[in-house]
Amino acid sequence: MKNLGLIMLAATGLLANKPAPAAPTQPPQIRAATPPSLKVSVTAGTVAGADGRPVAVQPVELTFAPPEVGEATSKGPIPGNYNPDRPLEEQMRGWNAFCPLPPEKPEILGFFFRGIPAESFVLKSHDGAKTFERGGDHFFSSEMGQALAIKNRLGKPPADRKKPKPEEQLLAEFKYYKQRLDLVQVDGAGRVSVKKGESVIMCPPLPAPDAGCVGLAGVWVYGAHGQGPVPASPDGVAIAQADICAIRPLPPVAPVNAKALSKVVSRLKAGKPVGVGFFGDSIAVGAEAPDWYFHTYSPRNKGFVGMVLRGLRERYPEADVQPAWSIAGAQSIFNEKMWQNVLKRAASPGRPAPSAGEYVWWEAEPAAPAAAMAAPATSARVEEFVLQNDGEKRVLSKGAWRALAGGEGAEYAVDVPSAEGLRLFVRRANNRGQMRWQWDGGAWETQDESQKPTDADDVRHGLAVCWFDLGAVNLAPGKHTLRVEAVGAPVALDCFALTAGELGPWRTYCPGGLGMDVVIYAMGMNGGFNEKTPREMHKETILRHISEARQRGAEVLLVATMENNARLLNDPGKSKKPNRDLMAEIAAETGCPFADVYTEWMNQESRGVPPEARLHNFINHPGEEGHRLWADVILRLFDAAKE
Incomplete structure (x- = not known):
């Protein structure tokens, strides 16, 4: 038994010592x-x-x-016909389809990809009186979340899809997955x-x-x-x-050629005025960040443009960071008019202001202390224009403006210079009332309410002050009288300028008084490499733009745009990776600072977020977090240049 015990102990020991x-x-x-x-x-x-x-x-x-289920109704214009012989994505891409969208704010500028069960989708006439048959009257793609007509059975599509008549619209009821x-x-x-x-x-x-x-x-x-x-x-x-x-986080994308921004950063550190230009597409406009359509031309823009401006102003509170815009949806680097619009501001830092013979500037408010002008006018309807603090006054020329209630007017004696090609500019509150003007008691001209400003700055949330180009002025040199009136709603006027040449006024600076120090080159989402615009043509155009900006004393900060929905659609030919590689190549050849937004966007995967989940429209627009990513990558270059 003892031997057996020893054997058992030995066996137990052997088992205990066996590596786990x-x-x-x-x-x-x-x-x-x-x-x-x-x-x-x-x-x-x-x-x-x-x-x-x-x-x-x-x-x-x-x-x-x-996923949770939501319910919604949506109206839209009558779509075109479904063609079974054409690829479905091509038919949907041209905004030819009926696109039901849930009540999202900001508005979704795309489609609801794989979010609507076909069984839940009910399409009706605009008044709800008639229900159309799915598969008989219309074709519905649950993958694309859109509908097309079958043999014109939904009615005639409107001539203008942006402004359809009530009877040219349809009503959809549907469920969707959150x-x-x-x-x-x-x-x-x-x-x-x-x-x-x-x-x-x-x-x-x-x-x-x-x-x-x-x-x-x-x-x-x-x-x-x-x-x-x-x-x-x-x-x-x-x-x-x-x-x-x-989740295996990759490090943030490193800044490339940040030292090229050293002069810009030196001006910022010295508290000097710095002009920052933006050349970009709908993402630069702000789509689809909160309130982007409200603050399109304002530093309060909640897209990456506004975040970059606020980031620079927070880092350098003594500097005067002033933006110039050349941004619009559905545009590419080949929009030469847009490029020239931002380039003209790059008239080299330190350029002397125009002579008195080239422009004249005058304040809208009477010659009175700024404090007295803080309560402008006699009507309660202009109370929103009362300046509430020194920060609001700082935005305005001479720290004040003049408010006119509806029907009120103001007259100014103007000594018109002798220069040819004069244009009249007014700096006024945006989206606040309509104004008209006349010279020397002549014919009245009225400002188009839809006119876009040449620049904008926030006085406070919801109230901006903007420059508007009111057009050519054909007057003999000498004394003239300009009368301005508010039509209907009140208006607030900051200042005026008559100027010749390519440059109008910019913020509180006279024409040519502020140069462009850097252009943030953020095109790329629209227009890929193809037979019409091959890669070589893209490269030649970007290199020319860089040369033109540098000749005028401005640096170009290249931005590689983010990825689109190429992976969702299993269409690698749509990918923006070739655009990113071209921008990296040009940065290496020219020494331009390079913000690799594309790589940072794709690196969201390493932090647990599929990049496609950040597409607010399931196509090519980021939401607020995506815009913050853009801004972080760009601001990282300025921070690295400071070190």
Whole structure:
């Protein structure tokens, strides 16, 4: 028995000393189910915990909650006909289709990709009196979230889709799936759990880990990468592998050629005026950040342009950072008129102001102390123009402006210079009343209410002061009288200028008094490389623009635009990666500062966010977080130049 005990002990010892299986040293894998469903598996692995110590992740299968369902109605113009012989995406791309959209603010300038179950989509006449048959009267693509007519059975499309008559519109009732980013997290004991994110219509946020936990992956619960028709029930929505982004953060994209901005930064540090130009497309306009359409030409713009301006002003509060705009939707680098519009401001820093014979400037308010002008006018209707603090006064020329109630007027004695090609400019409150003017008691001219300003600055939220070009002035040199009147609603006037030449006034500076120091070159989303505009043509155009700007004393900051929906549509030919590579090549050849927004955009995957989940319109516009990414990459260049 003793021998048997020894044998047993020996055996036990042998078993005890046998090496245990090695714990995985690699991070766990997060895998979609096969076939895809709302289940995801997590393998064993090791990660650094919240306290920095290694955590052995326990394998587990997770089940995610289905997406929430919303209901909406939407109106839109009667669409064109469906053509089964043409690729579907081409028919939808031309805005020829009926595009139902949920009530999102800001407005979605695109379509609802894979978000509307076909079974829920009901299309009616504009008054709801007639219901059209899906598959008989119209074709509905749940993948593209849009409808097309079948053999004109929905009626005649309007001649002007932007301004359809009531009878030229249709009414849709539908259900839609909301988006959500859920976080797969692990605690210090290796237990894996799901932290549910917020359900939203567009651009879902990724929740932060709970206390004591670290994130393993972000999971996009929506079904954007599904195959076939959109499921009729949210329980049928599946999580594909492309919806899962492991969290292994890459470092921020490094600034390239930041030292090229040294002169600009030196001027900022010295508290001098600095002109910043923007040459860009709809993303530069601000689409689709909150209130972007309201603040398009204002430094309050909540897109990346406004964020860059505010970022520079916060970093250099003593400097006077002044923007010039040449931004518009659906444009490319080949819009030469837009390029020349921003380039003309780059008349080299330090250019002397025009002589008295080239321009004349006068204030709108009477010659009186600024304090007296802080309460401008006699009508209660102009109370919104009362200046409330020194910060508001600082925005205006001489710290004041003149308010006119509807029907009130003001007259100015103007000594018209002898220069040819004079134009009249007025700096006034934007979107506030209509004004008319006359010279020497002659014919009245009225400003077009839809006219866009040449620049803008915020007095306060919702109130901007802007320069407007009122057109040519054909007057003999000498004394003349200008009368201005408010038509209907009150107006507020800051100052006027008569000037010749290519440069009008800019902010509170006389024509030519402020030069352009840097142009942020943010085109690229529109117009790819093709037979009509090959890569070589793009490169030649950008190189010429750089040369022209530098000849006028301005540096060009190149921006590689973000990726679009090429991966969602499985269409690599649409990708913006070739544009990014060209910009990097040009930056290397010219030494231009280069903001690689494209790479930073794609690197969101390493932080648990699919880049496609940041497309506010499912095509090519970012939401607010995406705009912040743009601004961060650009401002990083200015910060690096300071070091």
